[in-house]
Amino acid sequence: MVVNRWLKRTFLYVIIAGFAVIFVTPFLWMVSAALQSDTYTMGGQWFRQFLWSNFAQAFGQKDFQFMLAVRNTVFYTVAGTLFFIVSSVSVAYGFSFFRFPFRDKLFFFLLATMMIPSTVMFIPNYVMFANWHWTGTYLPLLIPALGGGPGTIFLLRQFMLTLSVSLFESARMDGANSWTILWRIVLPNIKAPLILVMIQQVNAHWSDFFGPLMYVGNEAATRTLxxxxxxxxxxxxxxxxxxxxxxLFMAIVPVILYFFSQRFLMQDFVLSATEK
Structure with missing residues (x-):
């Protein structure tokens, strides 16, 4: 019995280690290529050199404009993530706790938009933004974020519906308005999905290539990393x-974000599971 348990555990560890190697190998190749000359990289050799000066030379390229690109990327990431989360939370809160005509039908149509591929809407959106003279700016990327995302709205709404109604009734009796309830009661109790959405949106905006290329362009003053x-x-x-x-610099930022947020993420999920 003990031997079978040991074999099962060993087999599980081997499978986990195999998947870890598969996921880590591309990252190691990226580190190796960043620290050596292209001659060794194209020859399939790993870690033959450790040229830390490559980072200074890459970031210092005049055509690259590293600081401008970082500034634009940070602006796009912070603004896009903030717009998306604020709008998604507001819409999910409205669909969860407010009563208005055609609420359920509107929510159904909102979810139906998830079935429309984004590539189908690209040309109409581009023509519309071009006619509005928005191309060359970040407006086509940031203004649509104010509408949130149907998948995110659905996720947040499902978490909000699990909250106890007595919390809201007590807050109403104490004179709290809708925004106070959202800020003081709802948001602290849905930190786990909010952190998930934040990580997803930061990764999406930080590494976005297609949107900034098509709408903002490749001008040094406005382009992203x-x-x-x-x-x-x-x-x-x-x-x-x-x-x-x-x-490598772009990959490290989401890793650091997840490293500092995973503790809060796991705590909230564990507390949610134990409370239920």
């Missing part, structure tokens, strides 16, 4: 070490 990487793609060669240096 993902778009600025194209400056290392020359006519006759590609500067892989520089690309990997910037890609």
């Amino acid at each position: 993902s778009v600025a990487l194209s400056t290392f793609n020359r006519v006759y060669y590609v500067q892989w070490s520089y690309i990997m240096c910037v890609a």
